[in-house]
Each structure stands twice: as C-alpha cells, then as structure tokens.
Amino acid sequence: MDKKQLKAKANELRCDALEAIYRAQTGHIGGDFSVIDILTCLYNGVMNVSPEQVDDPDRDRFVLSKGHSVEAFYAVLADRGFFPMEEYINTFSQCGSKFIGHPNNELPGIEMNTGSLGHGLPVGVGMALAAKLDKRDYRVYVVIGDGELAEGSNWEAFQSAVHYGLDNLIAIVDRNGLQISGSTEDVMASGDVAAKLRVFGWDAIDVEDGNDMGQLLEAFEHCKERNGKPHAIIAHTVKGSGVSFIENKASWHHHVPNEEQYHAALKELKGQVE
Amino acid sequence: MGTACKQIIADVLTETAPKDKDLVVLCSDSRGSGNMAPFYEKFPEQAIEVGIAEQDLVGISAGLASCGKHPYAISPASFLSTRSIEQIKVDVCYSKTNVKLIGISGGVSYGALGMSHHACQDIAMVSAIPNIRVYIPSDQYLTRFMMEELVKDNEAAYVRVSRNATEDVYTPETKFEFNKAVTVKEGTDVTIIAVGEFVSRAKKAAELLAEKGISCRVLDMYCVKPIDKEAVIKAAEETKHIVTVEEHSIIGGLGSMVSTITAENAPCKVKVLGLPDAELICGTQEEIFDHEGLTPEGIASAAESLL
Numbered sequence: 001m002d003k004k005q006l007k008a009k010a011n012e013l014r015c016d017a018l019e020a021i022y023r024a025q026t027g028h029i030g031g032d033f034s035v036i037d038i039l040t041c042l043y044n045g046v047m048n049v050s051p052e053q054v055d056d057p058d059r060d061r062f063v064l065s066k067g068h069s070v071e072a073f074y075a076v077l078a079d080r081g082f083f084p085m086e087e088y089i090n091t092f093s094q095c096g097s098k099f100i101g102h103p104n105n106e107l108p109g110i111e112m113n114t115g116s117l118g119h120g121l122p123v124g125v126g127m128a129l130a131a132k133l134d135k136r137d138y139r140v141y142v143v144i145g146d147g148e149l150a151e152g153s154n155w156e157a158f159q160s161a162v163h164y165g166l167d168n169l170i171a172i173v174d175r176n177g178l179q180i181s182g183s184t185e186d187v188m189a190s191g192d193v194a195a196k197l198r199v200f201g202w203d204a205i206d207v208e209d210g211n212d213m214g215q216l217l218e219a220f221e222h223c224k225e226r227n228g229k230p231h232a233i234i235a236h237t238v239k240g241s242g243v244s245f246i247e248n249k250a251s252w253h254h255h256v257p258n259e260e261q262y263h264a265a266l267k268e269l270k271g272q273v274e
Numbered sequence: 275m276g277t278a279c280k281q282i283i284a285d286v287l288t289e290t291a292p293k294d295k296d297l298v299v300l301c302s303d304s305r306g307s308g309n310m311a312p313f314y315e316k317f318p319e320q321a322i323e324v325g326i327a328e329q330d331l332v333g334i335s336a337g338l339a340s341c342g343k344h345p346y347a348i349s350p351a352s353f354l355s356t357r358s359i360e361q362i363k364v365d366v367c368y369s370k371t372n373v374k375l376i377g378i379s380g381g382v383s384y385g386a387l388g389m390s391h392h393a394c395q396d397i398a399m400v401s402a403i404p405n406i407r408v409y410i411p412s413d414q415y416l417t418r419f420m421m422e423e424l425v426k427d428n429e430a431a432y433v434r435v436s437r438n439a440t441e442d443v444y445t446p447e448t449k450f451e452f453n454k455a456v457t458v459k460e461g462t463d464v465t466i467i468a469v470g471e472f473v474s475r476a477k478k479a480a481e482l483l484a485e486k487g488i489s490c491r492v493l494d495m496y497c498v499k500p501i502d503k504e505a506v507i508k509a510a511e512e513t514k515h516i517v518t519v520e521e522h523s524i525i526g527g528l529g530s531m532v533s534t535i536t537a538e539n540a541p542c543k544v545k546v547l548g549l550p551d552a553e554l555i556c557g558t559q560e561e562i563f564d565h566e567g568l569t570p571e572g573i574a575s576a577a578e579s580l581l
Contacts, residue, residue: 105369113368116360118329119333119364119365122365123337125330126333127338129338130338130340133343134342153329153361156327159325159327160330163325
C-alpha cells in the first residue's frame with residue numbers, strides 16, 4: 001500500500017471508529033483520530049502480523065499502551081480481518097461484548113490488555129527481551145500517549161530497554177499535545193521528549209507530521225536498523241485529526257458527537273476518503 | 275530449625291532451569307535476599323536484573339510470559355505486592371500471563387525495618403484479584419512440593435515466604451495434595467487453621483491443648499487461594515470451633531476467607547488471630563509475634579476460650 005492508499009484507508013477507518021463511538025455513545029475520539037494513521041501504517045505497511053499468524057512465535061508484537069484509543073485499534077484490526085468490523089461496530093461497549101472500552105486480549109490479534117496508563121512499555125521490554133533470549137527476529141511496537149509519559153513506570157522501562165540494548169523495540173509517542181485536562185505542557189510538561197530519550201540512550205527521532213503516512217513510513221524504516229539502541233518515534237500528531245471541529249480540542253478527549261456532529265464528521269471524513 | 279523456604283524455591287528453580295530453557299528469573303536488586311545469586315552465576319542466559327523498579331519487574335515479566343517464557347519475579351513481598359499491584363492486576367491477572375510472583379521476606383520478616391518493609395496486606399490485595407493463585411507454604415518440604423507443581427503449570431501465582439528458616443512441620447515422606455489443606459494433626463473439639471510461620475506454632479498449641487484434654491485439629495492452609503473450602507466446612511461441622519492464625523493483617527486474609535466460608539456454609543465460632551490493624555512495634559519477627567500474643571500459648575488460649 002502506498003502512502004495515498006494508506007491515508008485513504010485511515011480515513012475509512014476513522015468513519016468506522018466514529019460509527020462505533022456514536023452507536024455506543026462512548027469512546028475516546030480525540031486520541032483515536034490522532035493515532036489512527038500510526039496504527040493503519042503499522043498494520044498495513046510495517047508489521048509482520050496477520051489473522052493467519054496470531055500464534056506465530058515470529059510475528060511482530062504490538063501493545064497499545066494508550067488503551068483508551070481502542071476504537072481506532074479495533075477498526076484497524078477488523079479491517080485486517082482479525083474479527084468482523086460489523087461485530088465490532090454493533091457490539092462495542094455493549095453488555096457482554098468482547099469489544100470492551102480498552103483492548104481485550106481475548107480477541108484475536110490483541111497481545112495484552114491495557115487501560116491503566118504506563119503499562120505498555122515495560123511489557124514491550126519483556127517481549128523484546130524474549131525475542132533476544134529466543135534469538136528471534138521479530139520487533140515489538142508500543143504506542144504511548146504523550147500525557148501518559150507522566151507515569152513513572154515508563155521511565156523505568158526507558159532505562160531497562162537501553163540497559164538490555166533492545167534495538168528490536170520501537171516506542172511510538174502519539175505527541176498530540178493534549179490530554180483530558182488541557183495541554184500536556186500545562187498539565188505536566190514533557191518538553192522535548194526525543195532529546196530526553198536520547199540522553200537516556202535511545203535512538204529517538206521526531207516526526208514533524210505524525211498524521212502523514214510518508215513521514216511515518218520513513219520513520220518506521222529508520223527504526224528497522226539494529227544498532228544496539230531502542231528506537232523511539234515522537235510523532236507530532238493532531239488530536240482529533242481529520243475532522244475540523246474536533247481537531248486540537250482537549251474537550252473532545254472523550255466527548256461523544258451528537259447527531260448533527262456525527263453527520264458533519266462523517267461527511268468531512270468521506271470527502272477525504274474520496 | 276529447618277530451612278528457609280526461599281532457599282528451597284531457589285533450589286527448585288536451579289534444578290528446573292536446565293530442563294526448562296524458557297524458565298527465566300527476574301530480580302529487582304533482590305537476588306541476594308532471594309538466595310538467587312548462585313542462579314545468576316550459573317544461568318546468566320536465564321536470569322534478568324531489572325534494578326530497583328518493581329513496576330518494571332512485573333511488566334517485563336508479563337511481556338516475557340506473553341511470548342512463551344516462564345518468568346519468576348522474585349522481590350521482597352512488601353514491594354512486590356504494593357508497588358507493582360497494578361501491574362499484577364492488569365499485566366498478569368487481566369492479561370492472563372503465566373507469571374510466578376515470589377514474595378520473599380513476607381509478613382514481618384523485616385520486623386525492625388518498619389512498616390515500609392512489612393508485607394501484612396499482600397494476601398488481601400493479591401487474593402482479591404481474579405486469575406491468580408496465592409500460596410504461603412509452611413516448611414521446606416511443602417515448599418518443595420508446591421514449587422514442583424508450580425513449575426509444571428501455566429497460570430499465575432503469588433507465593434509468599436519468610437526471610438528466616440522455618441521449623442520443619444513435615445518429613446521428606448509426607449504426602450501432599452496440590453491445593454488441598456494439609457491435616458497436620460487430627461482433632462475433634464477445635465480446629466486451628468494456620469499458614470506459613472504459624473503452622474509449627476499451631477502444632478505446638480495443639481499439644482498444649484492436648485495436655486488439657488482438648489482435641490485440636492490443625493490444618494495447614496498453604497493454598498490460601500484457591501482455598502480448600504471443603505476442609506474448612508468439614509472442620510466447622512466436625513469440631514464446631516475454628517481459630518485462624520496468620521502473619522497478616524486480621525483484615526482480608528486467611529481469617530476473613532475462612533469466616534466467609536463458615537458463615538455461608540457451616541456457621542460456627544471463629545477466632546481470627548493475626549496482626550492488628552495498627553502500626554507494629556519495632557522488633558524482630560519473633561518479638562512482634564510475642565508482643566501480639568501470637569505464641570503457641572496465646573493460640574492455645576484463644577482456642578480454649580471458644581469452647
């Protein structure tokens with residue numbers, strides 16, 4: 001898939017996530033739309049994963065540490081055939097559904113349950129260590145939210161990943177600059193995350209437009225290098241990317257669109273799909 | 275005096291490591307206190323150090339387990355069960371990863387070091403989370419049996435052992451059943467249900483009671499979860515009086531679990547002995563037990579008072 005096809009795909013999947021959120025009247029649309037390009041890119045152009053190899057010991061591993069962006073994650077997995085899109089959209093967050101409001105590893109393709117923040121990276125370190133111990137070539141991708149960086153457990157893992165030279169570990173920070181209470185820099189400033197991680201010993205790069213497929217593909221290609229250092233991509237994204245009235249507003253962190261907003265968002269996204 | 279249960283855990287892991295190449299041990303700067311330093315020397319490829327970072331310890335263990343490794347996270351019970359409780363809940367229990375958590379120096383093993391180093395709430399906290407088993411073995415023989423079972427299975431468990439050598443309760447010939455209480459002594463008037471350090475004390479209490487003509491049953495409930503419900507009901511029905519004793523807060527531990535079972539199935543008089551819901555005095559483990567009246571005499575007296 002080239003970058004244009006990937007972008008069209010991501011916008012289609014934004015429509016699916018929107019649909020699921022609107023039907024369930026719950027979800028985290030802002031973070032879904034900032035991260036969905038990263039997820040679409042990973043699952044359609046970068047990672048070695050497929051529904052046929054969910055138990056393959058050599059598959060790449062993925063952990064969504066910012067588990068609240070699950071609506072985007074389910075849409076991307078459904079599109080890749082891990083489970084039916086219709087089942088996801090129709091049952092998301094409903095009584096007894098497997099499509100819980102945070103990743104559920106009873107669903108095919110989901111490695112670990114997340115939801116509490118600051119859990120994905122230590123788990124990713126364990127997965128990457130397992131690859132090293134077993135002399136397997138797979139890579140481990142962990143998507144972290146920028147607000148989540150305030151959790152100390154991340155920084156334990158930022159250290160241990162370097163200590164063990166885990167160059168098969170790729171941490172992607174969805175740097176949309178907003179969290180539930182407002183700007184990340186006002187709530188608890190993260191500052192220059194890439195610079196901090198470089199001091200820790202990571203190979204850390206900034207992606208200027210984290211919603212641009214070309215830039216993301218290039219960054220992921222860079223991270224394939226086995227240079228003894230774990231890789232970090234600080235993807236500067238737009239929270240709510242793709243829908244003008246949702247973009248860059250902290251209030252849309254988990255706001256659910258009303259009927260009018262739902263139709264307006266869908267119309268705007270469909271225009272982009274075409 | 276017998277042998278420290280943690281040494282037996284180290285022995286079983288050392289014996290198993292060459293046979294199970296997926297077995298990995300993780301410590302948080304705790305290999306010395308866990309008696310694991312020789313393991314790290316002998317099996318560097320199966321030994322991971324995470325530094326003083328208990329959240330990372332459990333998260334990394336869960337990641338390893340999700341990739342088919344068999345991790346044993348060994349760390350002082352006080353830190354393992356509290357600092358990383360959310361990793362235990364989410365990364366181990368919720369994600370259903372085969373992580374064996376070994377809490378060393380449990381209870382008031384680090385008596386004089388203060389409340390920060392006491393693990394007196396761990397059983398309540400960990401037991402309340404689904405998808406994990408909880409064990410407190412009482413002596414070297416039971417520890418060996420339990421560990422030899424645990425290395426064979428693929429589900430999470432929390433094992434809590436003491437820092438010090440514990441008196442032998444059993445012999446090399448004793449037969450145990452996994453997840454079944456051990457009947458240390460038969461009796462008909464009262465039952466003492468104990469775990470860990472207190473099983474040998476309960477046995478002595480039963481001897482003191484025998485001198486007074488009271489027939490006391492002693493059960494070792496090393497499998498706190500899944501608790502042997504049948505053994506508790508049988509004790510309640512047959513002896514009508516139960517004393518529980520544990521190195522844990524009287525809130526939420528063995529005593530609470532036994533009381534729930536008796537209340538629902540076979541109401542009888544129950545006395546819950548353990549550590550009070552209060553800061554403990556500074557002292558050794560033994561001194562704290564004495565101060566709290568958790569001696570064989572104290573346990574016997576509590577049993578007698580029920581009759």
